[in-house]
Amino acid sequence: xxxxxxxxxLFDQAACALLLTAADGVILKANSMACTWLGxxxxxxxxxxxxxxxxxxxxxxxxxxxxxxxxxxxGSVAEIQVDLRNKRQERIPVLINISRRQEADGMLDHWALFxxxxxxxxxxxxxxxxxxxxxxxxxxxxxxxxxxxxxxxLSAADRRKDEFLATLSHELxxxxxxxxxxxxxxxxxxxxxxxxxxxxxxxxxxxxxxxxVDDLMEVxxxxxxxxxxxxxxVELSALVQGAAHDLAATMEAARHTLRVxxxxxxxxxxxxxxxxxxxxxxxxxxxxxxxPDGGTIELCLSCDDGTAEISVRDNGIGLPASALxxxxxxxxxxxxxxxxxxxxxxxxLALVRGIVQLHGGSVHADSPGPGLGSTFTMRLPxxxxxxxxxxxxxxxxxxxPSQLRVxxxxxxxxxxxxxxxxxxLYGFDVKTASTAARALDMLPGFAPAVALLDIGLPDMxxxxxxxxxxxxxxxAGITLIATTGWGQQKDRERAFAAGFDHHLTKxxxxxxxxxxxxx
Amino acid sequence: MSNVQRRNNVRLAxxxxxxxxxxxxxxxxxxxxxxxxxxxxxRFRTIAFDLVGSGGSDLSAYDRxxxxxxxxxxxxxxxxxxxxxxxxxxxxxxxxSTMIGMLAxxxxxxxxxxxxxxxxxxxxxxDGDYVGGFSREDIDELLETMDANYLGWSSSLAPAIMGVPxxxxxxxxxxxxxxxxxxxxxxxxxxxTFLSDYRADVPRSTVPALILQCSDDLVAPRQVGxxxxxxxxxxVLHVIENVGHCPHMSAPTESSRAIDNFLAHALx
Numbered sequence: 001x002x003x004x005x006x007x008x009x010l011f012d013q014a015a016c017a018l019l020l021t022a023a024d025g026v027i028l029k030a031n032s033m034a035c036t037w038l039g040x041x042x043x044x045x046x047x048x049x050x051x052x053x054x055x056x057x058x059x060x061x062x063x064x065x066x067x068x069x070x071x072x073x074x075g076s077v078a079e080i081q082v083d084l085r086n087k088r089q090e091r092i093p094v095l096i097n098i099s100r101r102q103e104a105d106g107m108l109d110h111w112a113l114f115x116x117x118x119x120x121x122x123x124x125x126x127x128x129x130x131x132x133x134x135x136x137x138x139x140x141x142x143x144x145x146x147x148x149x150x151x152x153x154l155s156a157a158d159r160r161k162d163e164f165l166a167t168l169s170h171e172l173x174x175x176x177x178x179x180x181x182x183x184x185x186x187x188x189x190x191x192x193x194x195x196x197x198x199x200x201x202x203x204x205x206x207x208x209x210x211x212x213v214d215d216l217m218e219v220x221x222x223x224x225x226x227x228x229x230x231x232x233x234v235e236l237s238a239l240v241q242g243a244a245h246d247l248a249a250t251m252e253a254a255r256h257t258l259r260v261x262x263x264x265x266x267x268x269x270x271x272x273x274x275x276x277x278x279x280x281x282x283x284x285x286x287x288x289x290x291x292p293d294g295g296t297i298e299l300c301l302s303c304d305d306g307t308a309e310i311s312v313r314d315n316g317i318g319l320p321a322s323a324l325x326x327x328x329x330x331x332x333x334x335x336x337x338x339x340x341x342x343x344x345x346x347x348x349l350a351l352v353r354g355i356v357q358l359h360g361g362s363v364h365a366d367s368p369g370p371g372l373g374s375t376f377t378m379r380l381p382x383x384x385x386x387x388x389x390x391x392x393x394x395x396x397x398x399x400x401p402s403q404l405r406v407x408x409x410x411x412x413x414x415x416x417x418x419x420x421x422x423x424x425l426y427g428f429d430v431k432t433a434s435t436a437a438r439a440l441d442m443l444p445g446f447a448p449a450v451a452l453l454d455i456g457l458p459d460m461x462x463x464x465x466x467x468x469x470x471x472x473x474x475x476a477g478i479t480l481i482a483t484t485g486w487g488q489q490k491d492r493e494r495a496f497a498a499g500f501d502h503h504l505t506k507x508x509x510x511x512x513x514x515x516x517x518x519x
Numbered sequence: 520m521s522n523v524q525r526r527n528n529v530r531l532a533x534x535x536x537x538x539x540x541x542x543x544x545x546x547x548x549x550x551x552x553x554x555x556x557x558x559x560x561x562r563f564r565t566i567a568f569d570l571v572g573s574g575g576s577d578l579s580a581y582d583r584x585x586x587x588x589x590x591x592x593x594x595x596x597x598x599x600x601x602x603x604x605x606x607x608x609x610x611x612x613x614x615x616s617t618m619i620g621m622l623a624x625x626x627x628x629x630x631x632x633x634x635x636x637x638x639x640x641x642x643x644x645x646d647g648d649y650v651g652g653f654s655r656e657d658i659d660e661l662l663e664t665m666d667a668n669y670l671g672w673s674s675s676l677a678p679a680i681m682g683v684p685x686x687x688x689x690x691x692x693x694x695x696x697x698x699x700x701x702x703x704x705x706x707x708x709x710x711x712t713f714l715s716d717y718r719a720d721v722p723r724s725t726v727p728a729l730i731l732q733c734s735d736d737l738v739a740p741r742q743v744g745x746x747x748x749x750x751x752x753x754x755v756l757h758v759i760e761n762v763g764h765c766p767h768m769s770a771p772t773e774s775s776r777a778i779d780n781f782l783a784h785a786l787x
Binding site for chain 2: 061065066069072
């Protein structure tokens, strides 16, 4: 059994570097391992160097700010991982433990150094891995930050755009009012007799511009949440019919056929009648605009399950699938430059969507593709407590055939108009005449399927008019209905003799009237 | 316990007509004042506290933006003074805290009677004619060294605390927590400390100052003390014969003697 070495040999031949220093770091003693690792002879170290001198700058700073205070308070530090510089200025990674002891002649620090190259290499790898992970995290964080910032900038830009549009439309509107007044005066002063085409052009363009500015103003009201609806129960059958009526001239100018199919009244929604009419007119105007001349446009109001649905279908230029989602966005029309030939700001549909959404409804566009027409459909919730009218029984009354043309002849214009309006509500295409001569003039162009003739007309009586109608080439096919205050049997016989198919006594019973109309 | 007290682990002791506030330096906590404060507790109210992120402070209060400059710490110091000081205030700061105190005296000079700067440095990095003692690379190396050491500390490999039989005044709970700060915070704090440059603020602090400079201090070389003395309008420079950066620990008697002399002068 070998004998244990003595204290000095144990110190000198220990398997680690051992040094003894004063509290200020001056080396007092170093074992042979320390001398070997550091590359100095013991006499080059002792009394000549301080441990701090062997530390690179970063480690020295760490020693002063961290190890020294710990030593002073705690009396020891352990597992300090630093590099030492040897005599050749090479770095040696070491793990240091220091313990401070009070000796007779002052404080002494006992240093034990262990080589830690492998451990250091491994820890460096760990650190590098952590740094990579942290860098990746930082990159993601800053990307998210950038995205957030960009988002905020976009929102701010969008808000500024809305504010700008509101200001712009307001400012553009101001000069329009005096221009309108001035133009009206010019028309009064110079519009009579002379060639006033310039004034008319002026008038048309001013109207156009006013409409654009109004649209702009309303759309900016909507985006800024400042549009107020004047809500009341609105009957959509009449509203939709009215819109079709308003667009008749436009449709005619482009030789479009407008087919109208309207649900039985009443279809009541809680809404702003002016705004809703604006929406329907807007959709119809669009359909007329984006359908080549001579097209077919169908306007349909239906009512189902608590919802009113208004659709406008055309066989016009259609929409690519990519545009369906964005067609209601503001300025979406501006995207394809080619389409700008049609003019407009591209805010009409944005306005439509805005208004419909304010009513709690929805609107969407469909198209099988470019050139294949489009359908715009809006849905509005029916007013609380309102239900759809029951579907009419075809055998008794029959749904109004779309666009059945009816001529109403009555010298009492109010009577004729109200009758016409009522018929329009049922979806008929109605024209009125207040004299027999006017009626005869209109017949060939209008070609009605049905004519309602008053008997007491100023220029000839209704019987005579009926005979003349029957004498016309298209007269034989017309359903002629006499409307009169006289209901005696002899009056009826006289009517039938004159060629009338039916005889109605005023006030007219509409159910009876509708039973006479062709289906 | 008030919010400020919990946040900064504020400890009060002593009694007197004036208050001494002690702020520790980088890498440690208020325990480092334990050799110095007893000399004042019979004459002053004393306040010691931990900078947020260090020692027993509320780590959840550490806000990288607020403490991204020393101004965040200076604001905390002013709150501590408002909440706990009575009478005139003498601020005693070590190392980085000397600049925290200096910023506080610029913000609210009326709150302070005097400031004692132990091992101060307004800028650690050499810059033209200015000698701070370090290059940018040196500081990077320090941060790397901290990285290497905190890797071990933050794990269960933390060194076992050895008994200190010949220093019975140290209680175990103190030794266990001393200088064992959260690694992430310590690294950020190191960056904020060693990359700071408050040279431009130095002339704006008019509160009487004692610059306690060690004769051999690697962290704050003599030239830094001279620079401060030249630019602090109302300053006294006193050099303590001491190796290292912590004279209040390694030479507490000499340190308190220098402070007493200064105070006798300043309080006159």
